[in-house]
Amino acid sequence: MALTAKGLATRQRIIEGAALHLRGDDPGEVTLDDIRAITGTSKSQIFHYFPGGKEELLLAVARYESDRVLDDQQPHLGALTSWAAWRRWRDAVVARYRAQGRNCPLGSLMSQVRSTPGAAEVVGALLANWRAQIRRGIEQMQAAGEIRQGLDADRAAAAFVAGIQGGVQVLRSTGRTGHLEATLDVLIDHLRGV
Amino acid sequence: MALTAKGLATRQRIIEGAALHLRGDDPGEVTLDDIRAITGTSKSQIFHYFPGGKEELLLAVARYESDRVLDDQQPHLGALTSWAAWRRWRDAVVARYRAQGRNCPLGSLMSQVRSTPGAAEVVGALLANWRAQIRRGIEQMQAAGEIRQGLDADRAAAAFVAGIQGGVQVLRSTGRTGHLEATLDVLIDHLRGV
DNA sequence: CTTTTTATGGACTTGACGGTCCATCAGACC
């Protein structure tokens, strides 16, 4: 399948339109007709650009959203080199998810695509990358003498990732950011040895 | 609607059968026909006992599963009065979710029932209860002088709940318990002031 | 300019699933 420039643009429009819809209030189950309506395309276009049908399309959207997750935490996440930077990152994460509210585009996506091979790969890559960046931040602080050497950076990074995931999940269920904030604060306190 | 003993038994059989199915490999979307087949009942029985249809039934199953969550952590969760007890609890949580593997009955349920009023109430009650029990454990350790007074017990309890949630979610996605264990260990270390 | 490939529109098919309806059976109550 050779795509022309026009075709590529349409394909991208479909992905971004679907992503937009996923962010709206209560996307619930996404249907191809929803996407068709939003993006002003026809059924045949969807299947033209995503021969694998709905699953392939949703996976493409998941990859797109997955990139957004870490992008939205930059530049803070990439430069956790002082306590002030950690604080800014913490605030950025809370703000991002507070803005997202009860809707987690990636979460909705994953629940509709769960148990396909591609889904595990997308989320696995995201989690690994996330963890690696946090770990790097911890190691930098250790190198600077701000965090004691004995602390297991990789394990602590895993705890951050899990804590944020859980905090967001609680947020999705209850609408409150308290758990997310508590986790981040407790874990940062732990790093500081408080 | 007056239920006879027989009727009550059937109603319960439906709930437990549905719960059983949710634990199987890849339940995906649950359909009423699945439940009908598993429980050896007919459509009319389902609607007889759950006039609200699928939503009411799934909510009943969610309540049932919700009770299991904390039950499975007892008696450890209810008596976090020594570091050994914390360790046993930690192991029980990991074992429980490792056994559950990639399937989280309650998680599947919530994704099919999300955004109904009852769903928020079920999960909210579970989280609050969980948090309260952990908080109580921390306070008891503080009273015993094992944890410093300055630590915010409620906030730390919230971090535990979020961390476990997130760890389980990572487990569901990747099949690995590493994040869950890391979170629990880091948070317990934090309590110990290590 | 014509031919071949790609892009698009939209009707149609197929299957699944929630929910309804009515008929029949069984046990409680008088």
Place this chain on the structure above:
DNA sequence: GGTCTGATGGACCGTCAAGTCCATAAAAAG
């Protein structure tokens, strides 16, 4: 034992959404 209410079976219906198909327009290739 007759009647009434609850328990059960299963056919049936309506809807909705994924996916197919063919026709046509537009653009690239020669």
